[in-house]
Amino acid sequence: MGKLTIGSFPGLVGSLSLDFSVKLAEAAVRKGHSVDFWVSSNGTMLSKKGQRAFKDYPYLAKTIEELFKTGKFQACACEACAEARGYHKEDTMDGWIRKSMDWYLASCFSADRVLLIGGE
Amino acid sequence: MGKLTIGSFPGLVGSLSLDFSVKLAEAAVRKGHSVDFWVSSNGTMLSKKGQRAFKDYPYLAKTIEELFKTGKFQACACEACAEARGYHKEDTMDGWIRKSMDWYLASCFSADRVLLIGGE
Amino acid sequence: MKLAVFKSDYKTGGDIVDRLSAEKLGIIFVGNGIYHASVKDGGAADPIFQKNANFYVLAEDLEIRGFNASQVPANVKVVTYDDVVDLMFNDYEKIVWV
Amino acid sequence: MKLAVFKSDYKTGGDIVDRLSAEKLGIIFVGNGIYHASVKDGGAADPIFQKNANFYVLAEDLEIRGFNASQVPANVKVVTYDDVVDLMFNDYEKIVWV
Amino acid sequence: MIKKLAFIVRSLPYKNEATRLALTHAIASQTVEIYLEDGDNVEPFLALVGDGVLCGLKNQSNKCYGITTMEQHITNALLLDLNVYYCKEDLERFGISEDQLVMDAESLGGDMKASIVPFSEIQAAMEAADHLQIF
Amino acid sequence: MIKKLAFIVRSLPYKNEATRLALTHAIASQTVEIYLEDGDNVEPFLALVGDGVLCGLKNQSNKCYGITTMEQHITNALLLDLNVYYCKEDLERFGISEDQLVMDAESLGGDMKASIVPFSEIQAAMEAADHLQIF
Numbered sequence: 265m266g267k268l269t270i271g272s273f274p275g276l277v278g279s280l281s282l283d284f285s286v287k288l289a290e291a292a293v294r295k296g297h298s299v300d301f302w303v304s305s306n307g308t309m310l311s312k313k314g315q316r317a318f319k320d321y322p323y324l325a326k327t328i329e330e331l332f333k334t335g336k337f338q339a340c341a342c343e344a345c346a347e348a349r350g351y352h353k354e355d356t357m358d359g360w361i362r363k364s365m366d367w368y369l370a371s372c373f374s375a376d377r378v379l380l381i382g383g384e
Numbered sequence: 385m386g387k388l389t390i391g392s393f394p395g396l397v398g399s400l401s402l403d404f405s406v407k408l409a410e411a412a413v414r415k416g417h418s419v420d421f422w423v424s425s426n427g428t429m430l431s432k433k434g435q436r437a438f439k440d441y442p443y444l445a446k447t448i449e450e451l452f453k454t455g456k457f458q459a460c461a462c463e464a465c466a467e468a469r470g471y472h473k474e475d476t477m478d479g480w481i482r483k484s485m486d487w488y489l490a491s492c493f494s495a496d497r498v499l500l501i502g503g504e
Numbered sequence: 505m506k507l508a509v510f511k512s513d514y515k516t517g518g519d520i521v522d523r524l525s526a527e528k529l530g531i532i533f534v535g536n537g538i539y540h541a542s543v544k545d546g547g548a549a550d551p552i553f554q555k556n557a558n559f560y561v562l563a564e565d566l567e568i569r570g571f572n573a574s575q576v577p578a579n580v581k582v583v584t585y586d587d588v589v590d591l592m593f594n595d596y597e598k599i600v601w602v
Numbered sequence: 603m604k605l606a607v608f609k610s611d612y613k614t615g616g617d618i619v620d621r622l623s624a625e626k627l628g629i630i631f632v633g634n635g636i637y638h639a640s641v642k643d644g645g646a647a648d649p650i651f652q653k654n655a656n657f658y659v660l661a662e663d664l665e666i667r668g669f670n671a672s673q674v675p676a677n678v679k680v681v682t683y684d685d686v687v688d689l690m691f692n693d694y695e696k697i698v699w700v
Numbered sequence: 701m702i703k704k705l706a707f708i709v710r711s712l713p714y715k716n717e718a719t720r721l722a723l724t725h726a727i728a729s730q731t732v733e734i735y736l737e738d739g740d741n742v743e744p745f746l747a748l749v750g751d752g753v754l755c756g757l758k759n760q761s762n763k764c765y766g767i768t769t770m771e772q773h774i775t776n777a778l779l780l781d782l783n784v785y786y787c788k789e790d791l792e793r794f795g796i797s798e799d800q801l802v803m804d805a806e807s808l809g810g811d812m813k814a815s816i817v818p819f820s821e822i823q824a825a826m827e828a829a830d831h832l833q834i835f
Numbered sequence: 836m837i838k839k840l841a842f843i844v845r846s847l848p849y850k851n852e853a854t855r856l857a858l859t860h861a862i863a864s865q866t867v868e869i870y871l872e873d874g875d876n877v878e879p880f881l882a883l884v885g886d887g888v889l890c891g892l893k894n895q896s897n898k899c900y901g902i903t904t905m906e907q908h909i910t911n912a913l914l915l916d917l918n919v920y921y922c923k924e925d926l927e928r929f930g931i932s933e934d935q936l937v938m939d940a941e942s943l944g945g946d947m948k949a950s951i952v953p954f955s956e957i958q959a960a961m962e963a964a965d966h967l968q969i970f
């Protein structure tokens with residue numbers, strides 16, 4: 265079993281690319297791998313507390329909660345990216361880490377596979 | 385002097401298209417026009433309270449505050465889009481309205497010019 | 505109709521601009537659309553200039569990308585945000601973003 | 603190297619995919635990239651299939667767009683999220699998203 | 701007074717929210733009267749052009765992602781009697797036939813039918829519109 | 836152990852944050868040691884290819900938008916001794932010469948110089964890298 269580091273930039277709801285990265289994390293954990301999940305840019309929206317489910321929108325917050333419970337998944341939001349957008353520590357969903365970009369690079373160091381979803 | 389309705393979808397920070405729409409609103413107000421500014425999708429991030437200025441990021445919250453003071457500018461965020469992203473009423477910057485999409489259509493009804501910035 | 509088209513991207517949207525027509529057509533390059541007016545890919549003129557239109561480019565969006573007014577073709581007018589507002593209200597009636 | 607490329611868009615990124623080469627190359631169509639495997643623009647085969655590569659398409663991303671496995675060319679393998687994980691860990695070593 | 705609003709969908713679905721929001725904004729015309737004087741209203745129409753025609757394919761499945769599909773949105777628009785046009789030339793380009801497309805909301809009891817029209821008719825509708833929006 | 840990380844910039848600047856984040860993530864390698872064992876480290880390199888070469892043009896002005904430009908980020912990367920490659924074929928395609936590009940951080944006291952190399956050298960660097968990332 266290996267370690268997958270995913271970096272994801274696209275914003276919540278707007279792009280199915282963020283959904284892809286969450287579904288991929290889910291599948292990797294289901295297969296027994298461990299996943300580090302890094303969000304930067306508009307991807308930090310995923311760490312916002314209090315997201316609401318609507319029929320028109322994917323509700324990824326729920327999947328993230330389930331992933332945390334597996335113990336094979338950690339998620340970290342870029343602190344400056346979040347602050348710029350007005351998401352402070354108290355706005356962050358339980359379970360999330362908030363760090364600088366060096367956290368992601370350190371995760372890449374020990375990863376077997378890295379997938380960076382950069383553009384939108 | 386006319387009325388310009390701007391609809392803007394792109395997300396905060398990530399895209400200079402949102403900056404474009406804010407700068408355009410600023411120029412239109414400076415020229416004596418009135419502006420209705422509608423944000424939907426990731427554009428609702430612009431209505432989030434507590435955005436912080438960083439060197440790497442445009443700080444549009446400040447410009448919006450200045451525009452509100454002119455009395456020629458109103459801004460409205462799509463309520464469902466905001467809720468889905470976890471921005472509730474108490475997360476909203478002072479001065480913003482939160483309504484459904486029909487607010488935007490009503491604004492288009494009485495607008496002399498409409499600019500919808502849809503894609504990202 | 506009098507139609508102004510904001511061309512905001514360089515690589516996409518050409519298909520829709522191609523087929524838009526109007527008695528008076530203005531194409532305003534903004535965002536990464538400014539590359540239409542500032543670089544030549546493979547040395548060739550950009551096909552968008554085959555449109556029968558008035559061309560404009562936003563100075564502020566040229567400048568952040570490292571270009572200036574002296575580098576755009578003579579048939580492209582360099583405009584500011586204030587000019588864009590005047591174009592929208594005085595010269596064109598309908599406005600689209602591509 | 604053994605390189606897997608997620609092709610996530612239909613209209614952009616072709617320029618970079620064109621020049622990527624690898625001893626073993628896999629191209630996995632996801633997101634709007636699935637249109638490479640499901641529509642023919644103007645009736646012609648998509649130029650991406652000229653690459654010497656193994657081709658895959660994500661079933662879930664076909665289905666939300668109204669397509670199913672029976673509609674993709676025989677040289678494109680339809681895979682699930684679980685399969686994608688196995689491809690990433692067992693068949694390829696480096697992974698990029700375009 | 702009636703103001704005509706054009707909603708031109710030219711993008712592929714699901715990459716971002718643009719095409720979905722074209723539909724939801726157009727449908728919001730159903731409730732706009734609360735903001736307007738008696739006799740005033742807006743009249744939207746939807747035109748799917750370019751890659752946007754691919755938004756109208758049938759059999760879109762929301763099983764994996766759990767969101768409303770573009771198919772459902774277009775069906776809703778027809779149910780609410782909005783005009784929906786598909787560009788004929790683009791359908792031909794992709795080899796898409798009428799039976800592959802959402803053309804009505806009959807299954808929900810709607811009467812309105814979508815039309816497949818040459819781009820020239822969409823252009824004429826754009827000329828007749830008060831405001832244009834491209835998604 | 837040193838892990839080599841490739842940061843391939845292929846997008847135009849400013850449309851979204853991707854190209855900017857390529858630079859800021861690569862530069863974050865300066866502080867990654869706090870997370871790693873003694874002797875371990877990451878070694879990033881930046882390659883500007885395709886439209887990405889346009890990120891390296893000089894004279895980018897932040898006057899209007901008030902944000903750090905890509906020019907400043909590339910200068911910073913060079914100041915911090917990161918390897919920066921421009922793809923020769925793409926520069927030729929756009930008719931861009933070396934004097935139009937950010938090639939060093941001399942004005943800030945840096946020694947590192949960017950290189951203009953054929954794509955084959957970038958490909959070789961990608962093969963030698965442990966992980967690839969495209970922005």
